[in-house]
Amino acid sequence: MDWSKAILQVIDLRSFSSLWYWVLVAVTWSTINNWVLGVPSDMIHSARNKGGQADIDLADLVRINVNRQLNTAAVAGLWLMGIVCFVLTMLAALGFIYGVELAQAVFLLMFPVTIIGGFTLSTARLIDATQPQGEDLYRILFRQRLWTQIIGMVAIFITALYGMFQNLAIVRWL
Secondary structure, three states: OOHHHHHHHHOOOOHHHOHHHHHHHHHHHHHHHHEEOOEEHHHHHHHHHHOOHHHHHHHHHHHHHHHHHHHHHHHHHHHHHHHHHHHHHHHHHHHHHOOOHHHHHHHHHHHHHHHHHHHHHHHHHHHHHHOOOOHHHHHHHHHHHHHHHHHHHHHHHHHHHHHHHHHHHHHHHO
């Protein structure tokens, strides 16, 4: 038994035809859309509808996560940005210049997530600067979630189109 052949059969490097890649895409976007600045979206709805202790808990959790993100950006922001840019550039070059499908698939997943990360940091800075309470805080969090959903839908659409194109191109060559 050739172990390398067995491993390559189990781990299909043609990502766009792999069910596991699409499960990863679905789980990634579902998770990202459910959490706004580290706060579950059901907690935002609950605080808006019930008020009281739920509102206080939401404000505390937002404050904690905003401070955490801003601290991370202040301490390691440049290093993280450099590493992320390097990885994205490497994936783009490997994927779209050298034709490595796995790199294409990872790039199409990571690039929009990186955009959302930058947008999340921008929203954290806005919350830190304005210190919104009540309805203003809900509005900012819902806007963040809406843009996350829009970016996610566009990213999934582009990834699906590109994946179908790749699969059809492979079938055409067979």
